[in-house]
Structures are given as structure tokens and as C-alpha cells.
Amino acid sequence: MNALINQIKGILSRLDLAKYLMQTDLKVRYKNKALGFLWAILDPFFMMIIYIILVSVVFKKGNAQYPVLLFSALLSYRWFVFSTGNNVAVLVKNSKLLQAVKFPFSILVLNEVNIGLFNYLLGLIVLFPMLFFFDATFSIQMLWLPVIIAVQYIFTIGFGLLMSVAGLYFRDLQNIMLFLMRIVLYLSPALYGIELIPAKYQHIYQCINPFASLFVSYKNILVKGLPPSGYFVVFVGFAVVFLFVGSYLFNKKEPNFAKDI
Amino acid sequence: METNTIIQAKNLGIKYKISRFKRSSIMNLVKNVASRNSLKSNGEFWGLRDLNFEVQKGDILGVLGKNGSGKSTLLKTIAGIYLPDEGEINVKGTVSSMLTLSSGFKEDLSGVENIFLIGVLTGFSEKQIKAKFSEIVEFSELEDFIYQPVKSYSSGMKARLGFSIAISLKKDIMLVDEILGVGDFKFREKSRKKMIELIKSDITVILVSHDSETIREYSNKCIWIHEGELKATGNTENVMEKYLTS
Numbered sequence: 086m087n088a089l090i091n092q093i094k095g096i097l098s099r100l101d102l103a104k105y106l107m108q109t110d111l112k113v114r115y116k117n118k119a120l121g122f123l124w125a126i127l128d129p130f131f132m133m134i135i136y137i138i139l140v141s142v143v144f145k146k147g148n149a150q151y152p153v154l155l156f157s158a159l160l161s162y163r164w165f166v167f168s169t170g171n172n173v174a175v176l177v178k179n180s181k182l183l184q185a186v187k188f189p190f191s192i193l194v195l196n197e198v199n200i201g202l203f204n205y206l207l208g209l210i211v212l213f214p215m216l217f218f219f220d221a222t223f224s225i226q227m228l229w230l231p232v233i234i235a236v237q238y239i240f241t242i243g244f245g246l247l248m249s250v251a252g253l254y255f256r257d258l259q260n261i262m263l264f265l266m267r268i269v270l271y272l273s274p275a276l277y278g279i280e281l282i283p284a285k286y287q288h289i290y291q292c293i294n295p296f297a298s299l300f301v302s303y304k305n306i307l308v309k310g311l312p313p314s315g316y317f318v319v320f321v322g323f324a325v326v327f328l329f330v331g332s333y334l335f336n337k338k339e340p341n342f343a344k345d346i
Numbered sequence: 347m348e349t350n351t352i353i354q355a356k357n358l359g360i361k362y363k364i365s366r367f368k369r370s371s372i373m374n375l376v377k378n379v380a381s382r383n384s385l386k387s388n389g390e391f392w393g394l395r396d397l398n399f400e401v402q403k404g405d406i407l408g409v410l411g412k413n414g415s416g417k418s419t420l421l422k423t424i425a426g427i428y429l430p431d432e433g434e435i436n437v438k439g440t441v442s443s444m445l446t447l448s449s450g451f452k453e454d455l456s457g458v459e460n461i462f463l464i465g466v467l468t469g470f471s472e473k474q475i476k477a478k479f480s481e482i483v484e485f486s487e488l489e490d491f492i493y494q495p496v497k498s499y500s501s502g503m504k505a506r507l508g509f510s511i512a513i514s515l516k517k518d519i520m521l522v523d524e525i526l527g528v529g530d531f532k533f534r535e536k537s538r539k540k541m542i543e544l545i546k547s548d549i550t551v552i553l554v555s556h557d558s559e560t561i562r563e564y565s566n567k568c569i570w571i572h573e574g575e576l577k578a579t580g581n582t583e584n585v586m587e588k589y590l591t592s
Contacts (some may be wrong), residue, residue: 290533
């Protein structure tokens with residue numbers, strides 16, 4: 086608990102830095118490109134098109150809403166993969182900075198999650214017209230969206246803190262995580278519906294895989310007009326555990342970062 | 347602790363671990379398990395040990411020592427980047443490590459953006475940086491290049507920008523590592539003048555150099571470190587004499 090408070094205090098004391106890091110990172114990412122920020126929207130749009138073609142035209146599978154069901158889950162996973170993939174390497178990437186200036190290093194982890202969130206929100210600009218196009222059910226349940234996003238934000242920060250420390254001491258983790266995150270995607274109900282899992286395993290499946298309830302919840306509230314999955318509490322639990330374990334480990338190891346790099 | 351004391355080190359020790367697992371990878375793990383090495387760290391050494399010294403406000407402390415004697419470790423400890431493994435160090439006031447500012451540059455960003463990035467990173471507000479902005483740009487002599495990405499700069503230009511930022515965004519304690527040799531001849535003269543100005547102000551400076559002439563010229567106090575241990579401390583002339591006759 087103290088570790089978490091300590092990290093939050095550190096970040097709050099340097100909010101201007103968090104803001105400036107995000108601004109400059111976004112500038113680097115999209116500046117010097119003819120289409121600039123438009124890429125942040127075009128990128129998920131093309132991803133969407135590819136899946137629509139693959140599923141509807143090549144495989145001729147899935148129901149009429151399949152592309153938009155898929156996309157509502159995939160967009161959130163894209164955020165998780167982006168932020169986590171970067172956070173595994175974030176301390177190594179910034180090693181020169183860590184050895185030159187002292188500041189709350191968790192701001193670097195937070196920054197990767199913020200940029201992922203920014204891209205996710207731009208992705209929603211692509212998603213919402215698609216919801217109309219694919220005749221999704223617009224309902225009051227959509228108001229859950231900010232709540233689910235907020236929990237995913239905490240989940241990704243906690244996991245990012247954990248991964249950043251682990252990635253510093255175990256460099257192979259960068260490669261391993263890219264591979265693992267791909268497997269987890271196929272093990273989670275993003276490309277398929279939860280119905281595909283045999284009924285007797287559904288309970289245990291949703292208890293051990295946090296992404297199961299996350300993806301079901303996104304699909305429910307955005308496309309089906311249903312409330313979030315009851316198993317969403319599992320995801321909340323994972324988020325809280327990662328946040329505590331992550332900030333504990335980060336807080337404990339932070340004084341050694343500069344030396345151990 | 348005297349009221350004027352700004353840095354005080356008591357039995358300060360900084361330990362480095364030499365571990366084969368520092369950069370662990372699967373291959374190393376396999377190799378180590380295969381050769382039945384223990385998984386624990388394989389050794390440690392003290393980068394600094396039993397250091398006792400005091401710095402008063404306004405002092406120019408010269409740090410003498412050969413390469414690898416622990417000078418940079420000492421600067422990083424004063425800057426708060428390394429924490430003591432033994433003893434303690436009390437620093438009253440804010441610290442700027444001029445030595446490494448340019449290593450924080452983001453290559454894709456312009457000089458202007460990097461001025462703000464480094465400024466915010468080292469704890470200045472945007473307003474404070476804006477107030478010093480023209481001074482930094484003017485001193486760096488980068489002119490229109492200031493709007494170009496830093497990756498297009500020569501190493502001399504980067505050093506000039508780093509120096510200009512550090513000298514304009516002042517802190518209570520300035521850590522200087524061989525800074526007098528930055529840029530071409532003209533710029534070196536200019537930065538030397540600026541350094542003297544800084545030294546004459548009430549700012550505390552820690553000056554590291556293996557050129558004893560630089561230290562003799564500017565510092566009023568000296569410490570001599572050899573293999574992580576304090577060999578001598580006191581006023582510059584006394585320490586210098588011991589250092590040069592060693």
C-alpha cells in the first residue's frame with residue numbers, strides 16, 4: 086500500500102512532466118509524416134478492413150455482426166499489446182536518461198499506457214460508425230464504456246510496472262512477451278465468441294483468463310446492448326493485484342535501476 | 347552539520363554487484379546451469395568507500411583522480427541517481443548534473459523541443475524555461491538549427507546545446523564533468539568565461555577533471571579519490587601537491 090502511495094505521489098508531483106513526455110512522444114510518432122495524426126485513425130481502420138475481408142470474404146464465416154464484434158475486442162487488446170510491449174523495454178530504452186536525471190521513473194511506464202489509451206480513443210472514432218453500419222444495439226449499457234476503459238487502464242499500468250522491472254533484469258522477456266501476447270489473444274474470446282467454449286469449462290475459463298471477461302464485456306455493451314459480463318469482477322481483481330504487486334516491485338527496485346542497467 | 351554545509355558525506359560507500367546475471371538471457375542461464383555456477387551474484391566491489399567530506403555553500407570543490415577511480419560514481423551519488431549502500435550523504439538543495447544533460451536528448455525532436463523536454467525533466471516549469479529560452483538559444487549559437495531535429499546535429503552542436511541548457515537553468519549545486527573542453531576553440535573560450543561567472547556567483551560547483559590545471563585554476567577545495575577511497579582532502583594547494591607527487 087505504501088509503495089503504491091509513494092508511486093502515485095511521485096507521479097502527481099511531476100504531472101507536467103507526464104504531460105510533456107506524452108506530447109513529445111506523440112509528436113515524434115506522427116510528425117514528419119504526410120498524413121500526420123490521421124495515421125492514428127487510419128491504422129485501426131485498415132486493421133478492421135483486413136479482418137472484414139478475411140472473415141466475410143475469404144472464410145465466409147461468422148454472423149453479420151462478426152466484424153464489429155471482433156473489432157470491439159481487438160481494439161482494446163491492441164492497446165494492451167502496445168503498452169505492455171513497450172513497457173517491457175521502457176527502462177532499457179531510457180537507460181541513458183535514468184543515469185542522467187533523477188525523476189519518478191514510473192512516469193515512463195505511465196506514459197506508454199497513456200499513449201496506448203490515446204490511440205484506443207482514436208480507434209473508437211473508427212468503431213462507432215461501424216457500429217451503425219453493422220446494426221449494433223445502441224443502449225444505455227454503452228455508458229459502461231468509460232468504467233471498463235478505466236479498469237483496463239489500471240490493469241495495464243499495474244502489469245506495465247511489473248513488466249518494466251522484469252524486463253530490465255531479464256532481457257529476453259521482450260521477445261517472450263510478444264509471443265505470449267499473441268498466444269493469449271488466441272486463447273481469449275476476441276476472434277470467436279465465448280459460446281465456443283464448452284459450457285462446463287466456461288466458468289473456470291472466465292475465472293483464470295482475465296481477457297475473457299474483458300472481451301465479452303466490450304462486445305456486450307458496444308454491440309449486443311447487454312450489460313458487462315458478470316465475470317468482469319475477475320478482471321477488476323487482476324487489475325488490483327497487478328497494481329499492488331507492480332508498484333511494490335517497482336518501488337523496491339527503483340533505487341537500483343541506474344546501477345543495474 | 348553547519349548551517350552553511352550544503353553537502354555532507356559520512357562513511358559513504360557505493361557498491362557495485364558483478365553478476366553474470368546482470369544481463370541475463372536464456373543462453374546465459376543455460377550456460378550457467380550447465381557449468382553448475384551458483385545462481386547468486388558472483389561478486390561485488392566498492393566503487394566508493396569510507397568517504398568523508400563536506401562542501402560549504404559557494405565552494406568550488408575539485409575532484410581529482412585517475413580514470414576509474416570513482417569520480418563519476420561520486421557525481422551520480424551527489425545527484426541522487428545512486429543511493430548509498432553504506433554511510434550517508436546529505437545534500438541540501440537542488441542538483442544539476444551538467445555532464446549528462448545532452449544524453450537525455452530525443453533525436454527526433456528539434457532543439458527547441460529538447461530544451462523544453464530537458465528543462466521539464468530536470469524540474470523546471472514551462473514558464474521558467476520560457477524565461478531563459480532566448481538566452482539558451484543565443485548562447486548555443488545554433489541559430490536556425492535550433493528548429494532542426496537533434497539527430498541532424500554534429501556532436502559539437504549537441505554539446506553546445508547541452509552546455510547552454512545547463513548553464514542557463516541553474517540549480518543550487520552544479521556538477522561539472524570535464525565540461526571545459528566542449529565545442530570548438532571559440533566556444534570553449536566562451537564557455538570558460540561563463541564557467542568563471544558561475545564560479546564567482548554563490549552557486550556551489552563540483553568540478554571533476556583529470557587535468558589538474560583546470561582544478562588548480564578554479565577550485566578552492568579539493569578531494570582526491572583513488573580506487574574509491576579518499577586519499578586527501580582540504581584546500582586545493584595541499585591536495586594538489588600530494589596528488590602531483592604521488
